[in-house]
Amino acid sequence: MNLKELYQEIILEHGKNPRNLRKTENFNKDAKGNNPLCGDNVHVYLKLNNQRKVEDISFEGSGCAISMASASIMTDLIKGKSDNEAKEIIDDFLGMIKENPELKSTILEEDDKTKLMCLSGVKQYPMRVKCATLSWHTLISAMEDDGKQVSTED
Amino acid sequence: MNLKELYQEIILEHGKNPRNLRKTENFNKDAKGNNPLCGDNVHVYLKLNNQRKVEDISFEGSGCAISMASASIMTDLIKGKSDNEAKEIIDDFLGMIKENPELKSTILEEDDKTKLMCLSGVKQYPMRVKCATLSWHTLISAMEDDGKQVSTED
Amino acid sequence: MNIDNIKKEFPIFDEKIQNNDLVYLDSANSSQKPKVVIDRINEFYTKEFSNVGRSIHYLAVAATNLYENTRSSVQKYINAKDKNEIVFTKGATEALNLVANTLGQKYLNEGDEILLTELEHHSNYVPWHYLRKSKNIKINFAEINEDGEIPIENIEKKITPKTKVIAINHLSNVTGAILPIKEITEIAHAKDIIVVVDGCQGAPHLKLDVQDLDCDFYAISCHKMYGPTGLGILYGKKKWLEELPPYQGGGGMIKEVKKDRITYGDLPNKYEAGTMATAQVIAFDKSIKFLESIGIENIIKHEKELIEYGQEILKKNNSVKLIGNPKNKGGVISFTIEGVHPHDIATILDEDGVAIRAGHHCCQILHDKLEIPASARASVGVYNTKSDFDQLNESINKCKKIFDLK
């Protein structure tokens, strides 16, 4: 295991100064997620416009460096994407955290991919995987807007 | 341990042909006892006359050879005794089963003592002690007539 | 693993019991434990101990994974659809209490009826009796036939439009009768009746496929299944476990706790309040593996042969009267001896190292019906052999001699 891989510069920086940590005005989709084990919680807000493009995305919540950084990077990358592109990115990220060695999607710039790959350090820390994925699962839920609260206990 | 000591002739004989296995007419004291572990149950009936003498004593119930023999011998010995004498015999018997090597009471004939001592074989069989003492505890309860049901689970 | 010399996997048989070899015929009460299971407990406490699902340090993470691993093994073993349909409890008794209590809270109403059978263990009657008291629910009993079975007609006869739950034994711990769960479930579901199975004797001795049985709940007792004491399992269909309220409340089963409100966690946490039987759950994985390594078909075959042999030998022994004669029978033989009380039988057999059970085996309703206060019971596990029944018969003869029977 390697703490340096887990707590890379980018993670620490995003963790300390998370982007989009606010509440989108006039959001039209949202969802809450929580991790009962550790008490982390996140609320994701989304504004999809008529062309089904993510006009704005933001989050509120508190959590560890990993979860804050993950939400921060996520909101950064998703903003401006269409909902289908967003879904592809989400799948790609969750697949990478789960099993794939790399990101496969061609939507993201190399630069953005590098940012996301920084979160791959959690793979070696099974109990922390949930920290990295909570905001992503919550985003899925917001996009489906099924009113269900996401929990990552499982 | 010694099965021969547990199942002595007298026990087997009383177990097979228990004395006083009936219901005293006009009984004026009675009590029920049971052992939830094995399902044994006994109902003791007593007729105390004005001089507080046991005019009649009987029992109903079912159980193993030890418990039937014990109830049979008990009723045989208690009949005709005063209530104080009965209490002394009960204490003596329970004391013998619990710890004393011998019976101490001077009320009983040698012959009767021999019968009671036959039940001392249960001392080597802790789980069977309750079989031997259930009817005696129930008799105490009947004499006190406190309406409480005796249980030997403990 | 070959079942013919499986006995050597169980260290207790190396012991002398009052100078005798142990002839253990009390497995329906609790089974002995194979070395692999005992060793796993030992190893876990010695090298890996931590509480699960709470902390995130190395030992805690490892223990949590092991714990969840057993859940997956159980899921596979009983062929449940979803891992979260497996809830760990302290025993089958708690599992049945959980079902009765939560159905009582949300699903059952005054006047509803619950159908049990005369073969039920107290653990599958008292929890329902509570609802009789608290909610005025009626309990009916399907009757046994003269062979000690519950024919399906006897179930059908007792179903009324008010029947909401059928709670039944899979395998009777007295007569050994195996109940036709699948058929019962079919009939029940056609009338929207929930089927709760007391699988205490079924789980260790029969092939288990809860999806095939299609029952709504199935209760398992791990200590009868070559596992540790203090552990049971409740299988419940996901729709029920999701719909019903939680049972015990405490740490680990909550989502959010505020001074004025509480929300509960998702499955399986919702039903696992407080620190669970961590070491026991982790070791139970070895019990499952042990059973798998023998193969349930081999176990069924072995135990069937044993029981047929035992019945044959005891039938030849006059004085011995067998209780029930079910066509479909598991590894339990109960009997009486005219003129000798079961407790006396048990004591005399014990002197030869033969361990059986005497009493009503927590089935007073059945014994009342049979008009006997108690019975003697010999029950088998994977480690028994035909010679155990030879010894049983010999000791019964000693018993007859003491009581001067022919």
Next chain:
Amino acid sequence: MNIDNIKKEFPIFDEKIQNNDLVYLDSANSSQKPKVVIDRINEFYTKEFSNVGRSIHYLAVAATNLYENTRSSVQKYINAKDKNEIVFTKGATEALNLVANTLGQKYLNEGDEILLTELEHHSNYVPWHYLRKSKNIKINFAEINEDGEIPIENIEKKITPKTKVIAINHLSNVTGAILPIKEITEIAHAKDIIVVVDGCQGAPHLKLDVQDLDCDFYAISCHKMYGPTGLGILYGKKKWLEELPPYQGGGGMIKEVKKDRITYGDLPNKYEAGTMATAQVIAFDKSIKFLESIGIENIIKHEKELIEYGQEILKKNNSVKLIGNPKNKGGVISFTIEGVHPHDIATILDEDGVAIRAGHHCCQILHDKLEIPASARASVGVYNTKSDFDQLNESINKCKKIFDLK
């Protein structure tokens, strides 16, 4: 036994955890197990296994005696008046559920009030919350002061004429505050209020005399007391245990079972339905003996020294903020580091073999009150030493370095 080298009685400390020595500071979660306890479990399963209280063969009789023997040991250890005031449960959580449920069935009525504190663990809140839902009972919370204690006035302030039960922690698993149970009981009993004590953290770390405390119920978690998992104890005054209805129903807790009625057994059977955690109960006797061989006074002294040392060292570490500062404090230190989330602390400490807990420790009410989402917690057991806190501090510094704190 000398507490200074007690660590060698615990085999887990011979292991390397990811190449490090284990610095175990998570005992409030669950304690490690001494060899005598592990060996007893092993021996029981290997040589003596049988179910208890059911069969009458040799192994069953021996096991039953051992089982009851533990009951007597516990009675003596906590100085209960009567052996039958000791009920074995699956954990402290079940013990508290048992009390809340049975009081709810018989003793509490709509509009009655229950007084908890802001220090309560979810296990001493959720079971009472159920009564809020089912019986419309009100729950009040006595507040903490700024030191994280519950001064007795804060209890008195919240008592109303409707208060029927006070349910309180003996020793907080977050701030370490020791509550003045005896004084609380005096005040409560003068007003006919029942006192239920959550003794999870009290039992392993404080001198226990339930007659002196005079509480009505006391819940114990055996796995935090150097005992096996899957076992708890409920102490209850005899008058209550006799008066209240049974909790779970099943085998072993009945007197007579008929188709139309059931009567229940006497204490302690009434509250021990189904097959109990036999091996765990029997092994727990060794935990009690182990504690006795050290002597609770020595344990208290040792842990007090440790905590004072730990607090001193952490207070010197700027960035570290201790939670609460109770005058009367047990072996728990909770803290936060400004700018580092407790989970990140726990992960980084774990890399050095330092096992602590991070989260809300099942005390969300308290964390809400303190306005922090989570905290880090170091808690001690008999095996800890001052050097464990040196290592803790060193690893905290590593943590600060990674997060670039001064």
